[in-house]
Amino acid sequence: MVTDHRASxxxxxxxxxxxxxxxxxxxFTDVTVISKGVGPDGATAYxxxxxxxxxxxxxxxxxxxxxxxxxxxxxxxxxAVIRIISQAPQCVTWLSQQGVxxxxxxxxxxxxxxxxxxxxxxxVHVADRTGWAISQTLRDQVNxxxxxxxxxxxxxxxxxxxxxxxxxxxxxxxxxxxQPWATGAVVLATGxxxxxxxxxxxxxxxxxxxxxxxxxxxxxxxxxxFNQFHPTCLYCPGQPPLLLxxxxxxxxxxxxxxxxxxxxxxxxADQELAPRDRVARAIDSEMKxxxxxxxxxxxxxxxxxxxxxxxxxxxxxxxxRGFDMTQEPLPVVPAAHYSCGGVHVDSNGQTEIFNLYAxxxxxxxxxxxxxxxxxNSLLECIVTGMEVARQIxxxxxxxxxxxxxxxxxxxxxxxxxxxxxxxxxxxxxxxxSVGIVRSDARLISAMEGIQVExxxxxxxxxxxxxxxxxxAEYLNVLSVAAESVRSAYFRRESRGLHYTVECPxxxxxxxxxxxxxRQDWDQPxxxxxx
Ligand SMILES: Cc1cc2nc3c(=O)[nH]c(=O)nc-3n(C[C@H](O)[C@H](O)[C@H](O)COP(=O)(O)OP(=O)(O)OC[C@H]3O[C@@H](n4cnc5c(N)ncnc54)[C@H](O)[C@@H]3O)c2cc1C
Numbered sequence: 001m002v003t004d005h006r007a008s009x010x011x012x013x014x015x016x017x018x019x020x021x022x023x024x025x026x027x028f029t030d031v032t033v034i035s036k037g038v039g040p041d042g043a044t045a046y047x048x049x050x051x052x053x054x055x056x057x058x059x060x061x062x063x064x065x066x067x068x069x070x071x072x073x074x075x076x077x078x079x080a081v082i083r084i085i086s087q088a089p090q091c092v093t094w095l096s097q098q099g100v101x102x103x104x105x106x107x108x109x110x111x112x113x114x115x116x117x118x119x120x121x122x123x124v125h126v127a128d129r130t131g132w133a134i135s136q137t138l139r140d141q142v143n144x145x146x147x148x149x150x151x152x153x154x155x156x157x158x159x160x161x162x163x164x165x166x167x168x169x170x171x172x173x174x175x176x177x178x179q180p181w182a183t184g185a186v187v188l189a190t191g192x193x194x195x196x197x198x199x200x201x202x203x204x205x206x207x208x209x210x211x212x213x214x215x216x217x218x219x220x221x222x223x224x225x226f227n228q229f230h231p232t233c234l235y236c237p238g239q240p241p242l243l244l245x246x247x248x249x250x251x252x253x254x255x256x257x258x259x260x261x262x263x264x265x266x267x268x269a270d271q272e273l274a275p276r277d278r279v280a281r282a283i284d285s286e287m288k289x290x291x292x293x294x295x296x297x298x299x300x301x302x303x304x305x306x307x308x309x310x311x312x313x314x315x316x317x318x319x320x321r322g323f324d325m326t327q328e329p330l331p332v333v334p335a336a337h338y339s340c341g342g343v344h345v346d347s348n349g350q351t352e353i354f355n356l357y358a359x360x361x362x363x364x365x366x367x368x369x370x371x372x373x374x375x376n377s378l379l380e381c382i383v384t385g386m387e388v389a390r391q392i393x394x395x396x397x398x399x400x401x402x403x404x405x406x407x408x409x410x411x412x413x414x415x416x417x418x419x420x421x422x423x424x425x426x427x428x429x430x431x432x433s434v435g436i437v438r439s440d441a442r443l444i445s446a447m448e449g450i451q452v453e454x455x456x457x458x459x460x461x462x463x464x465x466x467x468x469x470x471x472a473e474y475l476n477v478l479s480v481a482a483e484s485v486r487s488a489y490f491r492r493e494s495r496g497l498h499y500t501v502e503c504p505x506x507x508x509x510x511x512x513x514x515x516x517x518r519q520d521w522d523q524p525x526x527x528x529x530x
Contacts, residue, residue: 005181007032007149008397010169011189012156012210015042016131016378017360018189019138020385023098026147028393032181033148034171036155036469037204040135042191043338043361044381046202047131048245048314049115050102050123051095051382052375053088056112059120061086068376071117071275072369073496074511075223080347080366084376084383091382092124099137101126114250115374117275121250123375128245128311134378154179155469156209159186159217159356160402166217166356168402176467178408184397185355187388188214192339192361194227195473196481198424198431199335201230201243205473206339210362212476214343215483219351220516222364222527223341224480225488226497228372229436230337231255231279234330235294236321244297244314244332246374249273251310253299255283256329257290277371277497280334284436287333298329334436338377340368340497341487344516349388350395357391359384366514370496410467411460419470426453426478434485438500443489450482483524487515490524 009025011018014035025031035041054064065085069076092110096102102124103111113123126133142148153174160168166186171179193208194200211221232249234242249255249272256262267282268274274282283295299307304326308315311325318325342364349357349365360381367380416422433446457475466472493507494500513526 005179006183006399007181008184008399009187009392010034010181010183010185011187012169013042013189013191013360013362014139014142014150014152015044015189015191015360015381016134016138017362017381017385018187019142020382021187021189021359021389022142022148023138024386024389025392026145029147029397031148032151033142034151034154034156036153036209038152040132040139041204043202043204043206044131044378045135046204046243047134047378048128048243049247049375050113050125050130051092051378052118052122052373053092053124053379054120054122055089055110055124056120056122059122061088063119064088064122067118068367068373069369071371071373073371073506074369075495075514076369077366083347084365084367084380087383088379091379095134095137095382098141100133103127113247114273115246116249116270116273116279117373123247125247128247128313131378155472156190156213157465157472159213159353161217161353162403165354167400170465172465172467172469172472176410178410178465180402180405182399182402183355184399185357185392185395188343188356188358188362189360189385190362192342193477193480193484194336194339196426196430196477196484197336198427199233199241199333201233201241201335201337203240207473207477208339208480209473209476210358211343211480214351214356214358215479215519217353217356218518219353219356220344220518221341221480221483222344222514222516223487224484224517225491225515226340226368226370227336227434227484228276228338228340228497229280229334231276231283231334232297232332233335234318234321234323235333236331239321241335242317242321243337244330245311246276248297248299248311248314251299252302253297255279256296256298257286258292258296275371276374280436281499283332283334294331294333296329297332299325300327300329338372340364340370340372341484348391349384350391355395357388359388370498406463408463408465411458411464412467413457413471416457419474422453422474426450426481430481434488436499438488438498440489440500440502443485446485447482447489450478450485453478454482483517487517487524491515
């Protein structure tokens with residue numbers, strides 16, 4: 001099979017990271033963006049709180065760096081933190097120039113939200129739908145210039161790698177046919193893998209496709225044990241997830257038990273504004289101690305007009321589900337939210353395979369360390385999207401010709417039974433055994449459960465391809481979940497988002513030691529090279 005499809009730069013994913021990279025690359029070459037979703041999708045469209053950037057006279061980039069390092073619990077790559085945080089103000093300016101309607105407090109000052117772990121209000125926002133506004137604005141821009149080809153409903157299946165160079169990519173089209181593309185540079189911007197968990201703060205398929213493709217191609221993945229659980233997702237069984245932004249706590253919302261008792265003061269001096277790992281663990285502990293299926297988040301003591309003005313979207317969405325946050329507390333539970341780990345990249349977003357880059361949540365840059373500071377993720381998406389574009393311009397992006405490959409047959413896994421059941425099984429394993437509090441016994445049972453699943457699924461070899469998006473996603477998330485569990489079992493300490501009962505303390509010997517894993521390694525290894 002010889003391909004007619006070519007792209008100088010092919011970007012997989014249309015969230016904040018992929019679209020930023022596309023817009024920057026379009027200034028020097030033609031670009032193709034593919035997205036397996038149609039319309040604003042990915043985690044970006046769900047982001048509520050905003051993007052962190054120091055701008056008050058009393059605040060500074062140094063203090064933002066300090067807060068990022070404190071949340072990251074000794075595992076941040078300091079060079080990455082300084083590099084990325086220092087670019088925050090320019091990122092906000094760039095987004096504003098693209099047309100993102102950030103709210104202003106006065107003519108020359110953004111309205112700033114306060115979120116957990118930040119010393120100052122510094123979260124620039126568009127009410128409580130910042131991600132939606134960023135997504136819409138960048139999509140409008142991407143659809144405008146003639147140089148960008150934007151293909152929605154196209155799923156990347158696998159990378160084509162020759163001699164450690166990425167030379168192309170296999171894509172599944174909306175009509176389920178296989179299209180190999182010859183490429184100059186490929187950018188993985190596919191988001192994280194929170195869909196591995198039964199309860200997540202969003203319901204789009206964050207199945208870790210970019211991580212799985214990179215892993216199969218021979219790249220290392222880093223710090224996969226650090227999965228962030230957001231403390232406050234609305235508890236509303238049977239309904240799509242609804243995250244209750246950290247900004248609510250920034251505006252004074254308090255956590256309490258159904259008997260009225262405020263409990264955060266027993267766990268943390270910073271109480272409701274402690275970093276997410278500590279708040280989520282406190283809630284988890286109280287739920288287990290009291291046998292509760294949720295706790296309560298209460299902002300009803302604030303004036304109703306203030307709540308409605310600051311959180312118009314959340315107010316409406318809660319009301320639709322029968323909760324009036326101006327009058328009553330909201331039932332909340334922690335839920336899987338963000339993958340701190342990802343594809344190991346250098347400071348230019350370059351993976352270990354030439355011409356293959358990773359940006360945004362897919363990449364592990366070392367910014368977040370063992371725990372992401374609130375609202376640093378959109379920032380990382382914009383900065384890494386821009387940096388990778390600059391690197392591609394320097395390194396080059398000429399698409400070659402793919403070697404002819406024999407026709408491949410479409411592998412259908414319909415004989416494997418219902419895909420929903422497989423997803424449910426994996427998500428239950430991850431939720432029950434690789435959650436907020438871990439133990440060796442549970443991690444071992446998770447590894448065994450995932451291994452059984454892996455062995456049941458027929459191998460996709462060079463003569464075949466998967467012709468179903470759902471099965472391809474499932475295989476991807478399964479393989480990334482397996483590496484996440486192996487990484488969690490390997491780390492013999494508790495740090496940031498990774499808490500294990502056998503080793504409840506942080507081990508200072510492991511400061512700055514990242515967990516690196518490859519498909520052909522028996523077990524992960526520590527490395528100090530972020
Ligand atoms: C509910 C919620 C609220 C949040 N709030 C905030 C916040 O206030 N501030 C903040 O900084 N962060 C926040 N985050 C985190 C932040 O939104 C994400 O980390 C960030 O948006 C990720 O952007 P991304 O571009 O890396 O990936 P995503 O936005 O997840 O986009 C991934 C893209 O890749 C595509 N894709 C995936 N796999 C394939 C494939 N195989 N082939 C083709 N396309 C593919 C998807 O279709 C999608 O277009 C929040 C996250 C959630 C879930």
